[in-house]
Every structure is written in structure tokens, then in C-alpha cells.
Amino acid sequence: MKTLLRLWPYVRPARARLFTAAFVAVLASCTGLVIPLVLKWMVDGPVADGDTAGVWLGALYLLLLGFAEALLFGLRRWLVARPLSHVEAEMRAGLYRHLQRLPVAFHDRWASGQLLSRATTDLMLLRMFLAFPLTFLLVNSVTILVGVIIMLLQDWALGLVILGPAIPVVVTCVIFEKRYAGVARLAQDQVGDLTTVVEESVLGIRIIKGFGRHRSQARAFRELSGTLRGTELRKAGLLATIWGVIVTLPEVAIGAALVLGCVQVADGELSAGTLVAFLSTALALRWPVDSIGFLLAMSQEAATATERYFEAMDEVPEQETCSSRAAGPHRPADGLRFHDVRFRYPDAPEDSPPVLDLIDLHIRPGESMALVGATGSGKTTLTALVPRLHELTSGRITLDGEDITAMPRQELRSRVAVAFEDPTLFSVSVGDNVLMGADERELDRALSVAQADFVHALPQGTDTQVGEQGLSLSGGQRQRLALARAVVGTPRFLVLDDPLSALDVHTEAAVEAALRDVLADTTALIVAHRPSTVQLADRVALLSGGRITAVGTHHELLRTNAEYAHLMSGSGDSGEGEDTR
Numbered sequence: 377m378k379t380l381l382r383l384w385p386y387v388r389p390a391r392a393r394l395f396t397a398a399f400v401a402v403l404a405s406c407t408g409l410v411i412p413l414v415l416k417w418m419v420d421g422p423v424a425d426g427d428t429a430g431v432w433l434g435a436l437y438l439l440l441l442g443f444a445e446a447l448l449f450g451l452r453r454w455l456v457a458r459p460l461s462h463v464e465a466e467m468r469a470g471l472y473r474h475l476q477r478l479p480v481a482f483h484d485r486w487a488s489g490q491l492l493s494r495a496t497t498d499l500m501l502l503r504m505f506l507a508f509p510l511t512f513l514l515v516n517s518v519t520i521l522v523g524v525i526i527m528l529l530q531d532w533a534l535g536l537v538i539l540g541p542a543i544p545v546v547v548t549c550v551i552f553e554k555r556y557a558g559v560a561r562l563a564q565d566q567v568g569d570l571t572t573v574v575e576e577s578v579l580g581i582r583i584i585k586g587f588g589r590h591r592s593q594a595r596a597f598r599e600l601s602g603t604l605r606g607t608e609l610r611k612a613g614l615l616a617t618i619w620g621v622i623v624t625l626p627e628v629a630i631g632a633a634l635v636l637g638c639v640q641v642a643d644g645e646l647s648a649g650t651l652v653a654f655l656s657t658a659l660a661l662r663w664p665v666d667s668i669g670f671l672l673a674m675s676q677e678a679a680t681a682t683e684r685y686f687e688a689m690d691e692v693p694e695q696e697t698c699s700s701r702a703a704g705p706h707r708p709a710d711g712l713r714f715h716d717v718r719f720r721y722p723d724a725p726e727d728s729p730p731v732l733d734l735i736d737l738h739i740r741p742g743e744s745m746a747l748v749g750a751t752g753s754g755k756t757t758l759t760a761l762v763p764r765l766h767e768l769t770s771g772r773i774t775l776d777g778e779d780i781t782a783m784p785r786q787e788l789r790s791r792v793a794v795a796f797e798d799p800t801l802f803s804v805s806v807g808d809n810v811l812m813g814a815d816e817r818e819l820d821r822a823l824s825v826a827q828a829d830f831v832h833a834l835p836q837g838t839d840t841q842v843g844e845q846g847l848s849l850s851g852g853q854r855q856r857l858a859l860a861r862a863v864v865g866t867p868r869f870l871v872l873d874d875p876l877s878a879l880d881v882h883t884e885a886a887v888e889a890a891l892r893d894v895l896a897d898t899t900a901l902i903v904a905h906r907p908s909t910v911q912l913a914d915r916v917a918l919l920s921g922g923r924i925t926a927v928g929t930h931h932e933l934l935r936t937n938a939e940y941a942h943l944m945s946g947s948g949d950s951g952e953g954e955d956t957r
């Protein structure tokens with residue numbers, strides 16, 4: 377109940393219609409309850425008197441009542457359909473918006489399938505709940521109440537017989553509710569796991585095929601879906617039990633009332649019309665009572681879905697700094713500085729050493745600094761700190777003397793352009809992939825810096841659509857597009873994570889030649905593995921054991937630092953040849 381109340385802000389805009397719909401449904405249901413009273417009047421009046429015209433009149437009343445009931449239920453349906461699909465769409469859009477604003481650390485922690493299933497299955501369950509069980513739990517309760525009152529008024533003794541099973545039914549419902557909650561949650565989580573597997577295997581289809589893993593992948597999937605099936609069966613089992621109780625007990629009570637009623641009519645203590653009215657009221661209440669089982673089940677699932685929805689929504693998004701900072705433009709150019717930066721991944725164990733420990737590094741204005749380190753030494757981590765994809769554990773990073781945490785993210789990210797290790801492309805045109813919202817006039821220059829002129833040879837040039845994840849392009853082509861994306865708009869700060877790793881030597885040389893111009897007046901941090909890339913930079917910083925252990929020019933470090941010389945040797949590249957010989 378408490379969980380479901382959290383839906384209120386979303387349902388609020390639709391409240392007028394929902395309440396009207398509920399009212400209409402109650403009205404429809406109560407119209408149905410008038411039918412037995414007309415029957416009573418018919419049996420005791422025209423039928424007993426042999427008045428044919430009266431019987432026809434009664435039949436006409438019944439027909440009209442039936443029509444009214446049907447019309448009202450139809451009206452209810454019409455009333456709720458549109459606003460509820462709106463509620464669903466709003467909640468889905470809200471979730472998507474929120475996910476975009478959550479920090480990278482959140483996305484590191486959550487499986488994508490779990491998010492996907494929340495945005496699809498769970499929200500669908502919620503819409504169904506709002507459309508159906510929410511109204512009908514109310515409608516059925518009112519109907520049962522009114523019906524019971526009518527029956528007690530007809531004959532209180534028979535009414536009490538009918539009420540007999542109420543207590544055992546309620547007890548069963550309470551027990552059922554508790555059990556069902558656990559299983560429903562389990563099932564929905566398992567749907568999330570299953571979604572993750574499907575998603576990963578769609579994205580990783582090349583690897584699965586290349587390694588001939590499709591059988592084992594299918595087996596893994598079957599096991600997971602088998603588990604889900606087991607959980608669903610447990611749900612079905614629970615539903616069957618409650619359904620059994622809810623249907624059987626009232627049915628027995630009706631049977632008992634029928635027998636008792638007949639005896640009373642035979643003794644002349646009760647009119648036949650009253651018995652007919654009584655029994656048809658009881659029968660009219662059968663559906664409202666029977667349906668309570670699955671209405672409760674659906675509500676329970678909706679509660680679980682709400683819980684899962686808000687688990688994601690309650691995660692704190694990246695905080696926007698409303699700084700009281702001094703006017704920015706007059707600051708002297710100071711370049712990019714790391715002050716005692718320490719960083720540990722939020723999900724890393726407490727006692728593990730930080731990935732980066734007391735990093736002190738100054739990249740002067742207009743300078744390009746190469747960052748070299750063994751694989752896994754934390755280079756990518758360091759570069760991700762500059763655009764604030766992760767929050768520092770301690771220390772500061774400044775751009776031209778201004779702390780990046782004091783800057784609105786929007787501004788920070790417009791000053792710093794990045795190209796990441798894996799060049800992700802979106803399913804939009806090549807041009808849009810590069811521009812990412814920037815001015816269209818920038819496109820050609822950026823493409824030529826990145827030596828990505830191949831796009832002009834594509835079927836529709838820069839308007840060519842890139843396939844999902846850019847899979848229709850080669851690795852090197854994607855990397856060049858990612859590089860072009862970074863240099864669009866001539867950013868003041870450039871952070872490149874191994875931007876040329878997938879290029880052949882000739883293309884690499886061409887990109888380097890073009891990049892040199894860009895780098896001439898850009899402050900840049902470039903992660904590099906190869907001597908050829910390192911030589912793009914004015915100076916080199918060596919990252920080792922979470923610290924910057926040496927800073928200097930490529931040739932200085934080659935001479936003075938054994939670790940650096942080791943990292944740079946053996947690549948077969950020309951850069952260090954003369955020094956190591």
C-alpha cells in the first residue's frame with residue numbers, strides 16, 4: 377500500500393478521470409445489484425398472479441438495467457484508457473531522463489537488463505494495475521458491501537450463513553499476500569537477469585559465434601529461463617491455492633443458503649421472490665469475490681514493480697554545483713592541473729589500494745602531455761576524472777585555476793573534449809555522430825583532422841546512417857570518427873584515450889600530422905602506448921603504481937627511466953630506435 381502510494385504524483389494529472397471512472401464502475405456494479413430486486417418483484421407479483429403483461433414489463437426493466445450496466449462499464453474503459461497510457465509514458469520518460477543523469481558509477485553497478493526490464497515490463501504492470509485492479513478492488517468492495525447489506529435486509533439469517541466464510545477467506549488472503557510478494561519480486565528480478573543475458577548476447581553475437589559458444593549460451597539462457605519458469609509456477613501455485621479457497625468457501629455457503637432457503641419457503645416462512653432475489657444477489661457477488669484473488673496478485677506485482685521503479689529513481693543523480701565562483705573569463709590561462717588527486721572506484725573493496733594515489737601533474741596552457749603506463753595502471757581512470765565522469769576520492773583538478781567541481785557540468789564538458797578508448801557510435805548519421813549537437817560548419821575540419829575523409833565515400837556521405845553501435849564501420853574508422861568528435865569546436869582542453877591505437881602506420885602518421893596543428897594551441901592529455909603517439913606530445917608523464925613517477929620529454933625519459941624505456945621498447949616502432957641501440 378505504502379509503496380503504491382508513491383505512484384500518486386504520476387497519477388495526479390489523471391485523477392479526475394480515474395475517480396470518475398471508479399464512480400461510474402461502482403454505479404454500473406450497483407445497477408447489476410438492482411436486477412435481483414426486480415426479479416423478486418416479478419416472482420412475488422406478476423408471476424404469482426399469472427399476469428403475463430407484468431412479466432413482460434419486468435423483462436423490459438431487466439433488459440434496460442443490463443444495457444445500463446454494459447454502457448457504464450464501457451464508459452469506464454473509455455475514461456481510463458487515454459490518461460493511463462499517458463501516465464505510463466510519463467513514468468517511462470522520467471526513468472529515461474533520470475538514467476541519463478545518473479553518474480557513471482551507477483551504470484557500472486547496474487546490469488543494463490535490470491534497467492531495461494524496469495522501463496518495459498514493470499511499467500506495463502503498473503499501467504495494467506492502474507487500469508484494472510486499482511478500480512476493481514474498490515468497485516468490488518463496494519459491490520460486496522452493498523450486496524451483503526441487500527441480502528441481510530432480505531433475510532438476515534440466510535445472510536449470516538453467506539457471511540460465514542468471510543473470516544477464513546480474509547485470513548487466507550493475508551497469508552497469500554505475504555508469500556506472493558516475495559515470489560513476485562523474485563520473478564521480476566529474474567526477468568531483469570534474463571533481459572541482461574539477451575542484451576549481452578545480441579551485442580556480443582560476433583564473439584559468441586567466433587568462439588562457437590552458441591550452444592553453451594543457449595544452455596545458459598535455458599537454465600535462467602527455467603529458473604524463471606519455476607518462479608512463475610510457484611506464483612501460479614499460490615494463485616491456485618487462493619483461488620481454490622476464495623471460490624470454494626462462498627460456493628459452499630451459497631449451497632447451504634439455498635437448502636435452508638428452500639426449507640423456509642416450503643414452511644411458508646419466506647416468499648419465493650425473496651429467495652430468488654437473495655440467491656441471485658449471492659450469485660451476482662460471486663465474480664466480485666472470486667476476482668479478489670487475482671486482483672490482489674496483480675496489485676502485489678504492481679507494488680513490486682513500483683518498488684523496482686523507484687529503486688532506480690531514488691538513486692541520486694550527478695549534483696549540479698550552483699557555485700558562487702568569481703567571474704571566469706579573466707582568469708589567467710593556467711592549463712590543466714591535478715592536485716594530490718586520489719581515486720578509488722566506489723564499488724572497490726574498502727581496503728584495496730586506490731587506483732590513483734596522490735597524482736600531481738601540471739599540463740601547461742597549450743601544452744600536450746602524453747600519459748604512459750602499463751596496461752591496467754589507471755590511465756583511462758585518470759582521463760575520466762577530467763570531465764567528471766567519476767568523483768575524486770580526494771584532491772582537486774583545476775582548469776585554468778578553476779576547480780572542476782565548482783563549474784557547472786555543462787560548462788566543464790563544453791571546455792573539455794574527450795575521445796574514449798572504445799569509440800562508441802550511435803544509430804544516427806555519421807555527421808550527427810561527429811557533431812553531437814555542435815555547429816555543422818565544424819564538420820569538415822574535424823573530419824580532415826581525424827583523417828576521416830572516408831565518410832565522403834559512403835553511400836550518402838555524412839548523412840549515412842551508422843548501424844547499431846557503429847558495427848558497419850571498421851574499428852579504425854570508428855576510432856577516427858570518435859577523434860573527429862573530440863576535435864569539433866576547437867575545445868580548449870582535449871583528453872584523448874589512446875586515440876590512434878587502431879590505425880595503420882600510414883593513417884596514424886597522417887592523423888598525427890593533422891593533429892599537431894590542433895594540439896599547437898590546445899591543452900591536451902593524450903594516453904599513448906606507442907612511441908609514435910607519444911612523440912605528438914611536448915612532454916610525457918609516466919603513471920606507475922597509481923602515481924606519476926616521472927615527467928619529461930620522450931628522449932629524456934628514455935635515457936633516465938628504466939621502466940619507461942621498457943614500456944616503449946619492443947613495440948618495433950621507430951621512435952626509440954636510436955636511444956636503445
Ligand SMILES: Nc1ncnc2c1ncn2[C@@H]1O[C@H](COP(=O)(O)OP(=O)(O)OP(=O)(O)O)[C@@H](O)[C@H]1O
Nearest residue numbers: 484721724731749750751752753754755756757758
Ligand atoms: N568501473 C570500474 N570499477 C572498478 N574498478 C575498475 C573500473 N574500471 C577500471 N577499474 C580498475 O582500475 C584499474 C585501472 O584501469 P584503467 O582502465 O584505468 O587502466 P588503463 O591504464 O587505462 O589500462 P589500459 O592501458 O589497458 O587501457 C584496473 O585495475 C581496473 O581493474
Ligand SMILES: [Mg+2]
Nearest residue numbers: 755756757797
Ligand atoms: Mg585504458
